[in-house]
Amino acid sequence: MIELKQVSKTFVSKKSTVKALDNVSIHVKKGEIYGVIGYSGAGKSTLIRCVNMLEKPSEGEIDVNGVSMTKLSTNKLREARQNIGMIFQGFNLLKTATVYENIAIPLKLTGIAKTEIDERVKKYLAVVGLEAKADSFPSQLSGGQKQRVAIARALSHEPDVLLSDEATSALDPETTESILSLLLKINKEFGITILLITHEMHVVQKICDRVAVMENGKVIEEGKVIDIFSKSTTDTTKKFINSLFPEDIPTEVLNSLNEQGPVIRLSFVDHSTGKPALAEVAKKFEVYTNILSGNIVQLKNEPYGRMVIHLQGIQEQTEAAITYLEAEGVHVERVNL
Numbered sequence: 001m002i003e004l005k006q007v008s009k010t011f012v013s014k015k016s017t018v019k020a021l022d023n024v025s026i027h028v029k030k031g032e033i034y035g036v037i038g039y040s041g042a043g044k045s046t047l048i049r050c051v052n053m054l055e056k057p058s059e060g061e062i063d064v065n066g067v068s069m070t071k072l073s074t075n076k077l078r079e080a081r082q083n084i085g086m087i088f089q090g091f092n093l094l095k096t097a098t099v100y101e102n103i104a105i106p107l108k109l110t111g112i113a114k115t116e117i118d119e120r121v122k123k124y125l126a127v128v129g130l131e132a133k134a135d136s137f138p139s140q141l142s143g144g145q146k147q148r149v150a151i152a153r154a155l156s157h158e159p160d161v162l163l164s165d166e167a168t169s170a171l172d173p174e175t176t177e178s179i180l181s182l183l184l185k186i187n188k189e190f191g192i193t194i195l196l197i198t199h200e201m202h203v204v205q206k207i208c209d210r211v212a213v214m215e216n217g218k219v220i221e222e223g224k225v226i227d228i229f230s231k232s233t234t235d236t237t238k239k240f241i242n243s244l245f246p247e248d249i250p251t252e253v254l255n256s257l258n259e260q261g262p263v264i265r266l267s268f269v270d271h272s273t274g275k276p277a278l279a280e281v282a283k284k285f286e287v288y289t290n291i292l293s294g295n296i297v298q299l300k301n302e303p304y305g306r307m308v309i310h311l312q313g314i315q316e317q318t319e320a321a322i323t324y325l326e327a328e329g330v331h332v333e334r335v336n337l
């Protein structure tokens with residue numbers, strides 16, 4: 001549905017040259033929610049802005065729903081953009097227009113008949129749960145409500161693709177949850193393909209099917225969210241995942257525990273793997289298992305858990321326990337400093 005082929009973007013000014021995108025290739029499939037995560041300056045905004053040609057790539061090709069965006073004339077590009085909705089961190093609503101008008105005005109500009117506009121505004125305000133706010137002005141709405149208006153405005157053009165540029169970054173945690181649920185709902189109900197950029201792993205965890213991790217303009221890891229969680233290879237990706245599993249074990253405690261037996265980090269997909277395997281360890285081997293921290297997060301399609309455990313016992317037994325856990329499909333990492 002969205003394909004970036006070897007896309008690069010270089011910003012050149014008198015003072016500097018910045019390669020914001022460096023040979024990026026990703027393929028977002030029809031109907032999926034695809035996340036791009038990275039720290040500030042990684043190139044995420046440039047990437048998403050290239051998809052609808054708000055930014056023109058220096059090299060490479062971009063296809064959206066079979067249309068080669070990089071080759072379109074200005075007129076054709078305007079047409080193609082109708083098929084690509086976009087929502088922003090700052091909502092981008094017209095302050096002096098009502099909620100109704102914020103959705104209706106852009107529709108009018110595309111030449112849609114008045115009755116059809118009225119139908120669409122009402123339909124999509126209902127989808128985002130804001131029928132009662134049609135006559136309100138943006139200043140009378142909360143941040144979450146403003147983002148809902150922006151989502152209704154994007155949907156009213158009935159696009160195949162929705163681009164989300166840090167749409168929840170300015171919202172509190174509870175409102176973020178409700179907007180993420182809304183994005184899931186519209187993805188499911190309308191089959192809209194969603195490409196989102198974020199710096200919050202929580203957003204990827206909750207709603208994405210696949211994810212690309214960006215650093216210095218490059219995609220450094222890419223794949224199904226569950227695979228990135230369980231098999232990440234780069235420090236940057238690990239840091240993003242670790243943000244969901246705070247461990248906070250003081251250095252002194254860790255050092256003193258390691259003297260009495262290994263401290264290990266277990267990760268597992270599905271509840272059925274981690275905890276039962278640990279219970280078996282306690283039965284089968286002469287080791288005491290002491291849980292130092294643990295958390296299970298719900299990914300879009302499956303749960304993923306992590307625990308930090310201290311195994312106390314003679315080395316032969318603790319090593320046998322680790323081998324057993326690995327054989328049971330639990331990923332084991334030693335926690336040393």
Ligand SMILES: Nc1ncnc2c1ncn2[C@@H]1O[C@H](COP(=O)(O)OP(=O)(O)OP(=O)(O)O)[C@@H](O)[C@H]1O
Binds near residue numbers: 011019041042
């Ligand atoms: N119009 C521009 N002119 C010059 N440099 C730019 C321009 N836009 C972005 N850059 C540079 O390109 C790099 C990538 O920026 P980009 O905004 O795409 O990153 P980002 O991952 O979205 O970060 P943030 O979350 O902070 O916006 C940065 O070094 C930035 O300074």
